[in-house]
Amino acid sequence: MSEVLVAGGGIGGLAAAFTQARAGHRVRLLERAQEFGEVGAGLQLGPNATRLLAGWGLLDRVIAAGVLPERLVFRDALTGEELTDLPLGEDFQDRYGAPYVVVHRSDLHGILLEACRAAGVDLVRGTGVERVETRGERATAYCAGGAVHDGDVVIAADGLQSGLRGQLVADEPLDSGFIAHRGTCPLPDDFDTTEVVAWFGPDCHFVQYALRGGKLLNQVAVFRRGRDLDSAYEGCCEQVQKGLPYLWRDRNWPMLDREPARTWVRGRLALLGDAAHPMLQYLAQGACQALEDAHELAAQAAGGDWDRALAAYQEIRAPRTARVQATARLWGDIWHVDGVGRILRNELFQTRDRSSYVYTDWLYGETTVTTRSAAADSTATASAVRR
């Protein structure tokens, strides 16, 4: 049995702590905040993430707390016309082996927290990890206030502004120039709870979906900084305008990411979640990728050989998440165009074969490492590392 330390109790850190505890390791999670919790509203979970939650025995709880939408719909924010959609029904679920789920992030966080407690994770609050020293087969976490914790490995899941990432990569978050306003409100009568809708406008987009069994409406408005919320959506269709009063005005989130990092591991310190691969959220994949990280690291570490496991984890996860980061940026560029670009985008989307999975297989599909069993993962990666 190894001793695993996790720095950070967001969705990524909790998933890592849970999967390590489930694999039989002794796990201590150190969270800087005085309370565990999540700020924000909804989360979309693609089948690449819900497949993992199913394997961990948590998907039923997530579905019970959330909504199973039937369609992902893309619309032009100026005219309101539908551009294309992705049906999320039986064919989609058969293809990817799991459903598309939308859930309040505090509900998912709560389910993971409870799962950690049940799995025996030692959950420590009010303890920020300032620095990690790794020596041979051990790692030491030095915390604010003087506490020191030792383990076989430290998993740094301290988020987009990760301080621990600085021990491996010399970079800073990059500002895309866009900001997000979020908000939830009681679901209006005329809102179709079966759809996740993304409206594309010049220098802006707007996302809407129902949460908590259809009781809440979740909205995210993303637009280029420099305008206020109302002027950013001037000229947009009535359905978009109607949603604006329900957004929280007192807080917004800058849309930040970083260049993909090739180095995720140094000695017995490994990055995970946003600390490893912060991304623009246009593919709705930040948390999904954190769950993939947690799964992969636990699968690789099952044999107890941490040096091999960490090398394989980096080798498998870094290229995969780099592709998601790069595609999310590109996706944003496509969503936010105006003029002739907008005309071409709309034409391309409207003439796309709606039964095709060509744009989603790489992300959700069974070609990804997340569908292989832990045993198969270890064997395949061990031979890849040997080659």
Ligand SMILES: Cc1cc2nc3c(=O)[nH]c(=O)nc-3n(C[C@H](O)[C@H](O)[C@H](O)COP(=O)(O)OP(=O)(O)OC[C@H]3O[C@@H](n4cnc5c(N)ncnc54)[C@H](O)[C@@H]3O)c2cc1C
């Ligand atoms: C507008 C918006 C919409 C999004 N929508 C989606 C979506 O639909 N689907 C999706 O999959 N993702 C989405 N995401 C992304 C997702 O929210 C993040 O990728 C995910 O929450 C990252 O989790 P994390 O645990 O890696 O980091 P965080 O959630 O940032 O957690 C980090 C934790 O570490 C703690 N911490 C920080 N420093 C220290 C330290 N030194 N020591 C100890 N603890 C520390 C923090 O207090 C925090 O609890 C969205 C993000 C935004 C901004």
